[in-house]
Amino acid sequence: MSADAVREHVAAMRAAGVNQNQLAKLTGVAQPSLSRIMTAGPDKQVAAWVEAAVLAVPVPERAAAVTTDNALVPILGARRRFQALVASGYPAAHLAREMGLTRTNRTVCSLMGHRADSDGRVTQEISAEREREVKALFDRLQMTPGPSRQARRLGQLRGWPLPLEWDESAIDDPNGRPEKARWTPESAREERREHVDHLTAQGLTAPEIAERLGINTRLVERDRAHRRGSRDTESTAPEPSSTAEVHAMRELAVKARADIAARRRQPARRRGGLERTR
Incomplete structure (x- = not known):
């Protein structure tokens, strides 16, 4: 059989980052055999x-x-x-601890983009085990902003995209690019409210949420109140018109009684049609 299909597949695997030695282990085809297939003439x-x-x-x-x-x-x-997790508020030292490493570990330096090779270059490879650890960490934390304003500031200075700005199909692709958020004030407000909702459900207090999101406590409380109001409105079924009219009449009666009581409490201001003066 022609070797063309095999060559194309091996080339695609290499482009995905699987080297020939690993491919030999995965396929059961000896590495020398794969090498001969890749270097042989077109009639192989x-x-x-x-x-x-x-x-x-x-x-x-x-x-x-x-x-x-x-x-x-x-x-x-x-x-x-x-880097996206750092940009969302997680210090590198915190992420390193999550992986059982120190902040100065060579792998952590490489993940931050620092020169870690002996020849002063930025490392371009990582062990598959560490790569999987980073992905698991990302999958767990990407929806929850971290607590550090300093880390967020570092991410802004370095121009690192946030987790949600990366599409899963692009983040591992060398040609992939993030989709920078083009938020309007309304969409930014809605996203913040979703974060407040999520962190509230986790049991965080308003000050803790404010610290994580880099906002003030009053804004957290206002967002919570807005969410409660929205849920109450959505959960309340429309009343029949007759019932609605009864409620309206009751409200008018209550208001009228309140107005009468308020006027009675006011001291007399007039006598004989003339305003009293002193």
């Missing part, structure tokens, strides 16, 4: 079982999804995820 033929074995391994969005723990995979997606 392969056995049917080789083609079937190679094509049976799907091209992953992330190399770490299919490779062994100690395999080296591209760091790009992990770096974008890590």
Whole structure:
């Protein structure tokens, strides 16, 4: 059988970050055999079982999804995820602790984009195990803003996108780009209210939510009141017109009684049609 389909698939796997050694482990086809297939002339033929074995391994969005723990995979997606969490308010030291590392660990420095190689270059690879840890951390924290204003400020200075500005199909793609939020005041307000709702459901107090979101406590309380009012309005079914009229009449009666009582409490101001003076 022609080797063309195998070559195309191996090339796609390489582009996804799976190196030939890992592909050999995944397919069961020896690495030297794969090398010969890739370098042979256009008339190269392969056995049917080789083609079937190679094509049976799907091209992953992330190399770490299919490779062994100690395999080296591209760091790009992990770096974008890590930096996005910093931009949303999680200090690098906090994220490092979550991974069982220190802030000065070489992996953490690489995820921050610092030069960590002995030759002064920025590392472009990470172990598949660490890559999966970063993704798990991102998946857990991306919807909850972190507590650190300093971390958010660092993210702004570095121009790092926020987690929700990354599409899952783009974050691991070298050509992928974030969708910068083009918020109107109304949409920004709605997103803030959703965050307040989410954190309230987690049991956080208004001051704690205010600190996390970088807003004042009064605004948190106002957002909470707005949400309660919206839910009450949505949960109240419209009343029949007859019942609504009864309620309206009752309200008018209550108001009238209140007005009469208020006038009675006022001291007499007139005598004989003339205003009293002193």
